[in-house]
Amino acid sequence: MSRDLTLQYYYGELEDFYRQHFVGLVHQLALPVGSLKTDLRYFDSGPSGRNGSVAGRAEGYRSAGFGNNGKVDNQAFAGLFTYSLGGHGFSLGYQQLEGDSDFPFVNQGDGSATYLITDRQTGARFQKAGERTWVAQHTYNFAAVGIPGLTTLLAYQRGDNIKSAQGDQHEWERNFWVTYAVQGETFKGLSFSWRNASLRSTYANQRDLDENRLYITYSLPLF
Numbered sequence: 001m002s003r004d005l006t007l008q009y010y011y012g013e014l015e016d017f018y019r020q021h022f023v024g025l026v027h028q029l030a031l032p033v034g035s036l037k038t039d040l041r042y043f044d045s046g047p048s049g050r051n052g053s054v055a056g057r058a059e060g061y062r063s064a065g066f067g068n069n070g071k072v073d074n075q076a077f078a079g080l081f082t083y084s085l086g087g088h089g090f091s092l093g094y095q096q097l098e099g100d101s102d103f104p105f106v107n108q109g110d111g112s113a114t115y116l117i118t119d120r121q122t123g124a125r126f127q128k129a130g131e132r133t134w135v136a137q138h139t140y141n142f143a144a145v146g147i148p149g150l151t152t153l154l155a156y157q158r159g160d161n162i163k164s165a166q167g168d169q170h171e172w173e174r175n176f177w178v179t180y181a182v183q184g185e186t187f188k189g190l191s192f193s194w195r196n197a198s199l200r201s202t203y204a205n206q207r208d209l210d211e212n213r214l215y216i217t218y219s220l221p222l223f
Helices: 054-058
Strands: 005-014 018-030 035-047 074-085 088-098 132-141 150-162 169-181 190-201 209-218
Antiparallel strands (some): 132 150
16 A cells, blocks of 8 residues: 555454444545545444344343344444645544444443544544434644644534434534643653533433543653
């Protein structure tokens, strides 16, 4: 493959619960003015072992969802397209979930993460059964105007068509991040980040959120 094109395939299985295939493509295209990055992702998740039987699901090997009786059944399609010009990055994306279960992943609490384009600050992930999500994002690197180390991110995403006992539900999330990496040799590796997010949802099991986070990180090369 060329340096501008990356193809990906992964397979994983959680014993007696689910198996998952992933195919991805990332492409960088230089344009006469600016550049375009294409990021395509597809997941196919199905039952494994006890989750595939009624008896196994009765024992607790169940997946969240609506109308799936606890059986893993999910296909996720996503595309994120980013146009970069100077210090600006403009992104538009779309994600669609098919099947009757939520997108499955190993949930270890707040530290868990998925490889979905919708997995952002609040942890809502927008991975519920049937959900369709539009994503818009703008990033800016202030090095373009003579302030190296300072970057911002503003993102908004809205999901709808969530399957539930109350009918189709919807939700949205907005993120605003400001990050500064200290320049110069004395404090090289030190950075500060303020991250603000809001989440609103009509889904019965998802509470609304407003939060602020402050990160202070220091990277120290060991070799």
